[in-house]
Amino acid sequence: MAQENLAVWDWQVRLMHWTLVSCMSAAWITSDMPGAAHEWLGYATGTLVLLRLLWGYVGNSYARFGQFLKPWATTRHYFSQVLNASAPRYLGHNPLGGWMVVALLSCVGLLSITGWAMNTDLLWGYAWPVRIHVAIAWLTCGLVVLHVLGVLFTSWQHKENLVKAMFTGNKPKPGAQDVS
Incomplete structure (x- = not known):
């Protein structure tokens, strides 16, 4: 018997994510190339961050920040459950994943702002805005690695394909022990 699925990630979240x-x-590939491609990709990512922030307030329930941003005490408790292999399955973002969304959106937003700022007349030619931009880029890369590892670990732990869910929007319906 095929397992029933539930629509979790709407097409807007999936489109913005991918x-x-x-x-x-x-943008990473074009970072050292001449031309305007890197700059325009920065504007595109900044626009996507703004759209995702908006969607975090007006989107469906699983897209909303209020649904997946948990207090630090809840997040620490969830992390201890992860370490003890007793973490519950969340239908939407788990507490660590919710804060990862905030961290990634913050870094990408800062990359867009610093990229734009270092090309203004006020900051053109100074080294420190470039250093900040590059440092945030490397921090973002580190967060992306943690995000991918978290997705793979959680997929393995709960025996569900989270990457597939981010393409289809569907996840298996919650069981008795799952958090919806």
């Missing part, structure tokens, strides 16, 4: 992945990857 477009942001594509733009960030292309």
Whole structure:
């Protein structure tokens, strides 16, 4: 018997997610190339961050920040459950994943702002804005690695394909022990 699924990630969240992945990857590749591609990719990523922030307040329940941002005490408790292999399955973002969304959106937003700022007349030619931009880029890369490892670990732990869910929008319906 096939397992029933529930629509969790709406098409807007999935489109923004994969477009942001594509733009960030292309921005990384073009970071040392001449031309305006890197700059325009930065504007695109900044726009995507703004759209995701808006969608975090007006989107469906699983897209809303209020649904997946948990207090630090809850997040610490969840982390201890992860370490003890007793973490419950969340239908939406788990507490660590929710804060990772905030961290990644913050870094990508800061990358867009610092990229724009260092090309203004006020900051053109100074080294420190470039250093800040590069440092945030490397921090973002580190967070992306943690995010991917977290997705793979959680997929393994709960025996569900979270990458597939981010393409289809569907996850298996919650069981008795799951958090919806």
